[in-house]
Every structure is written in structure tokens, then in C-alpha cells.
Amino acid sequence: MAAALGGLGLLQGRVRLAAAAAATSSLGRPGRRAPVWGGGAAALLSAGRSYGSEAKEEEELRVRYLDDEHKGIVVLGLNRSHAKNALNKNLLKMMSKAVDALKSDKKVRTVIFRSEVPGIFCAGADLKERAKMHSSEVSSFVSKARATINEMANLPVPTIAAIDGTALGGGLELALACDIRVAAASAKMGLVETKLAIIPGAGGTQRLPRTIGVSLAKELIFSARIVDGEEAKSIGLISHVVEQNEAGDAAYRRALALAREFLPQGPVAMRVAKLAINQGMEVDLVTGLAIEEACYAQTIPTKDRIEGLLAFKEKRPPRYKGE
Structure with missing residues (x-):
């Protein structure tokens, strides 16, 4: 399956798919401590958002192996609060390392990809880091990002994206790489908002047609038409839309419930x-x-x-x- 990172996506209230110029785009167990995959400042999970092991504040990627009735479910949590979970070299490296370990672990039954930072799923590429890169480094970074997302898509077990906030650029591509996408709606608006700007050559033109169909993908990209959350669900861009709760983890809770449905299967x-x-x-x-x-x-x-x-x-x- 072709991997895609290009594209500008935003998941938070209503679904909007638009073409945009490339110049403006960017790309557990309970009681057991999760492995440390990265560094950086981040906020701890609140009690309402934690289902697995508590992790250290400096972890950029939290890997939790759940236990008891959730045994077999692994949660990968983005945790770069200071950068809105933007993808940098280190985070991509840690994600790749984590996915590589999961694909050979026979005890893993389902993987949930989520954010540990309230209100944000992923802001796309870390543009501050990219601004300091040489042009040759940018190409290498994009290739690494594409390869990492492709590794996620090729995990042998079911994967679920729990989108409890903004998904911008590469963040939406991460969600598209998962088998199932669950998005939280604003309790006030009752909608899910998504902006997706396709950048030719960056890969976003590949996953969207494979997700919702070629004709409809072209229509949405060419017209920049706005659709609401229910329509996004009906066309297959989002699998489930749930109303956000006070803890800000409604999509994760729904993803966890789905994952539990998979556990009894061989x-x-x-x-x-x-x-x-x-x-x-x-x-x-x-x-x-x-x-x-x-x-x-x-x-x-x-x-x-x-x-x-x-x-x-x-x-x-x-x-x-x-x-």
C-alpha cells in the first residue's frame, strides 16, 4: 500500500477537504512503566485519560501494553505537548522503532494510535526543525516520514486511530494509515472538522482515493467542498464519530471498545x-x-x-x- 504524508489535514469540528498550494503546506499494562521512546516536555495524563501504565513526563512517545480485559491491546501515544505532537526526526525514529517491535510481537492483538496531549492529535511536520534543514535533509525527512507511516499501515494486526483533537498534515496521514478512524465531535457543534489539502507528489493524493474511492476523492479535492461529520462518516473518511466528553478522550474510549471486540477473534x-x-x-x-x-x-x-x-x-x- 502506498504511504502518504503530504497533505494538510485538520480534525476538530466539521470536515473540510481542500486543495492548497504547496508553499503553504506541511507535510501497558497498568502498574508497568511503558518503555521510553523519546524526550521533550509534555503533560501527564489525567486520571480520566489513562487506561494503561503511567509514563514519565519527558516521553515523546508512550507505548502502553494494556492488561486484564484489555490484554493484547497496545496504545501508542504521541506526547510532544510543547510542539503539538509535530513530527520531528526523533519522534519518527521512535515511532519506527516501536512499530518494528510490535510487528513481530505475537501477543499484540490490536494497536491504538492516539494523542496524550488534550485537544491535539498531530500538527503535522515540525516546521521549526525543517526550517533549519538543508534541502537535501528535507527530502530525507519526507522519505523517512513516508516510510514510517507505511510501516504503520503494514502492521499485521488491526490498527485504530483515536482522533481527539486537531490532525494537521502528516497527522491526518497517520490516521489514514490506520485500519479504522474514530473522531470526537465538539459537544457544542456536534460535528467533526477536517481540512485536507492535497500536495501533488507528497503522497496525500494516494491514500485518500484508496480510502473513499477515486471519483469522490477527486471531487472533494477539486472542489474544496465542505462536508459535515456525518457525511465524512458516510463516505468512509471517518469510521465513527462520537461526542467529546469532559475528559477529552471520547475517541480513545470508543477505539478501546472496538479493540475489545476484536480480542475474542483468532x-x-x-x-x-x-x-x-x-x-x-x-x-x-x-x-x-x-x-x-x-x-x-x-x-x-x-x-x-x-x-x-x-x-x-x-x-x-x-x-x-x-x-
């Missing part, structure tokens, strides 16, 4: 299903069906499939032991 089946869908969407139907058959064959000898059949026969929830 881990092998979930992985091959995602693989079949992702690869099948890039080829013709006949080839896609062949991919599905090959993926299904991988589930035949597994303990997951045997347990699933027994559970169905006995009319009980499956009890998976792992892979």
Missing part, C-alpha cells in the same frame, strides 16, 4: 484477513481470490481454528491460547 485469522484485504485491494478480483485462498490455508492447521470450531459446536465464546 489472532492468526485476524492477521491473514488483514493481509488478504490489503493485498487484494491492489489487484484484480481473480488474483484477490487466490490471495484469500492462500491466506485461508494458513489458518487450517492452527490451534485457533480448532478451538473456534469447538466453540461454535459447543455454542460458547472461543478461548484462544495464542498462536
Whole structure:
């Protein structure tokens, strides 16, 4: 799947998709401390926003492995409050390192990508850092950002973007790279606002058509038409729209509930299903069906499939032991 970082997106009240000039664009467990992936000043989670381990203030990326009824769910939290979670070299490096570890961890069942900073998901690229870069460094940075987002998209388990605030530029691209997107609405407006400015060559023209369809993507980009949150949901840009709560984590709570729905399913089946869908969407139907058959064959000898059949026969929830 092609990765995309270019594009200017804003998620916070109503959905607006617009073309813009390139000159104005920018690109746990409870009780267990999460690994430190980065540095920088940041605010601690409030009690209402914490579902996993508490992390140190200086962590730019918080990685939490949840426990108990949420075991198998991993939360990646952006935590650069002083920079509105803008993507810099260090944060991209930490994200890549975290994703690399998750993709080979068989105990991981679902990954939720969220912000730990109230009111902001991600402000896109760190333009202050970019202003100090040589032109050759900018190209390298964009390539790294694109590769990191692509690594996220290719995680073998389901991924959910919990958007509880502004998603600008690369922030919206991070959300588009996830399998499911949940956005919080303003309690006053009852809408979700998104601005998306597509920058030719930067990648944003690729993920949007793959998400909502080629014809509709062209229409929205060419017309700069404004649509409200419900329409954004209806066209598939956003999977779920929820009213924001006082804690400011309504999207995260909904994402967590979705992730729990995935937990009873067989881990092998979930992985091959995602693989079949992702690869099948890039080829013709006949080839896609062949991919599905090959993926299904991988589930035949597994303990997951045997347990699933027994559970169905006995009319009980499956009890998976792992892979």
C-alpha cells in the first residue's frame, strides 16, 4: 500500500477537504512503566485519560501494553505537548522503532494510535526543525516520514486511530494509515472538522482515493467542498464519530471498545484477513481470490481454528491460547 504524508489535514469540528498550494503546506499494562521512546516536555495524563501504565513526563512517545480485559491491546501515544505532537526526526525514529517491535510481537492483538496531549492529535511536520534543514535533509525527512507511516499501515494486526483533537498534515496521514478512524465531535457543534489539502507528489493524493474511492476523492479535492461529520462518516473518511466528553478522550474510549471486540477473534485469522484485504485491494478480483485462498490455508492447521470450531459446536465464546 502506498504511504502518504503530504497533505494538510485538520480534525476538530466539521470536515473540510481542500486543495492548497504547496508553499503553504506541511507535510501497558497498568502498574508497568511503558518503555521510553523519546524526550521533550509534555503533560501527564489525567486520571480520566489513562487506561494503561503511567509514563514519565519527558516521553515523546508512550507505548502502553494494556492488561486484564484489555490484554493484547497496545496504545501508542504521541506526547510532544510543547510542539503539538509535530513530527520531528526523533519522534519518527521512535515511532519506527516501536512499530518494528510490535510487528513481530505475537501477543499484540490490536494497536491504538492516539494523542496524550488534550485537544491535539498531530500538527503535522515540525516546521521549526525543517526550517533549519538543508534541502537535501528535507527530502530525507519526507522519505523517512513516508516510510514510517507505511510501516504503520503494514502492521499485521488491526490498527485504530483515536482522533481527539486537531490532525494537521502528516497527522491526518497517520490516521489514514490506520485500519479504522474514530473522531470526537465538539459537544457544542456536534460535528467533526477536517481540512485536507492535497500536495501533488507528497503522497496525500494516494491514500485518500484508496480510502473513499477515486471519483469522490477527486471531487472533494477539486472542489474544496465542505462536508459535515456525518457525511465524512458516510463516505468512509471517518469510521465513527462520537461526542467529546469532559475528559477529552471520547475517541480513545470508543477505539478501546472496538479493540475489545476484536480480542475474542483468532489472532492468526485476524492477521491473514488483514493481509488478504490489503493485498487484494491492489489487484484484480481473480488474483484477490487466490490471495484469500492462500491466506485461508494458513489458518487450517492452527490451534485457533480448532478451538473456534469447538466453540461454535459447543455454542460458547472461543478461548484462544495464542498462536
